Amino acid sequence: MKLTTFSDEAWGFSVLAGHEVELLRNIASAADPVGCGDAERRLYQPPMDEPGEEEKTFLDDWEDFVTIEYRQQFVAAVAVVEGDLGGIEPCTDDCAAGQEGEAELFSLRIPVAHAESWFSALNQARLVLANRFELFDSRGEEAVSVSWDEGRPVATLAAGSANAHSPNERVFAYFRSQAFGFIQEWIVANVFTRGF
Numbered sequence: 755m756k757l758t759t760f761s762d763e764a765w766g767f768s769v770l771a772g773h774e775v776e777l778l779r780n781i782a783s784a785a786d787p788v789g790c791g792d793a794e795r796r797l798y799q800p801p802m803d804e805p806g807e808e809e810k811t812f813l814d815d816w817e818d819f820v821t822i823e824y825r826q827q828f829v830a831a832v833a834v835v836e837g838d839l840g841g842i843e844p845c846t847d848d849c850a851a852g853q854e855g856e857a858e859l860f861s862l863r864i865p866v867a868h869a870e871s872w873f874s875a876l877n878q879a880r881l882v883l884a885n886r887f888e889l890f891d892s893r894g895e896e897a898v899s900v901s902w903d904e905g906r907p908v909a910t911l912a913a914g915s916a917n918a919h920s921p922n923e924r925v926f927a928y929f930r931s932q933a934f935g936f937i938q939e940w941i942v943a944n945v946f947t948r949g950f
Contacts, residue, residue, distance in 0.1 A: 755933075757940045765945050766864040769845060775860050777933055779839055782832050784879035784930060793885035797878065798824055828878050834871035838864050869945040876934040883934075887919055887927035898928040 756769040770778070787793035845859040864872065884890055889897055899910050909925040919927070 757937065757944070759944055759948070760863055763866055764863045765866060765869065765941075767860075767862045770842070770860040770862065772857055772860070775842055777930065778842075778862075780930065781839075781875055781879050781934070782836055784883055784934075785828070785832055785875055787878075787882050787885075790882065790886045793882040796881055796885055797828070828874065831871040831874035831878070834868050835875045838862065838868055838872075866945060869941050873938055873941050873946075876938050880931045880934050880938075883927045883931045887924045889924070889928055889931060896928075898925055900928075 755767060755771070755774045757766070758768045759765045760768075767774075767778075787797055839862070841864075842860050842862045845861050901910065909928065
């Protein structure tokens, strides 16, 4: 994966391997909180915990006016990302140069105007992954750690870290979350700060 600014109007991925294309195509499903109450609560937090009877009308209004707008914004951001992903193309000889031994490579140009939607969708995906796969413990510490053994990454789950998902699913979710975070950092440093 190689991120780049193509011009003042476009940024994106100049080199993507097949598995990286699949990672990007997974953003929408990773961002979907359906079936994960913790993710739903994290994304659409009510303004107060344990409200009394007198706050019920306020909370109903909050749901009708604020939460629905948040949901629509998230849906719109994910739709922009999915639309952009339709523009993935095989690499030309220029972008594939120096990538010997690789299978087919791809590239993707994204309008600068879509950077905020990408950031939002990636953020939502990371929040949902963290809650669905319990990537953090109750103190906010990562439940998955990565070390290096003979030049290869080794992922370990924290002791006592139980979840309905298998350890392999949780580790895979962790790596997806980290990859999405890397893309977010790149967007902040190379798109948002350039004053496009």
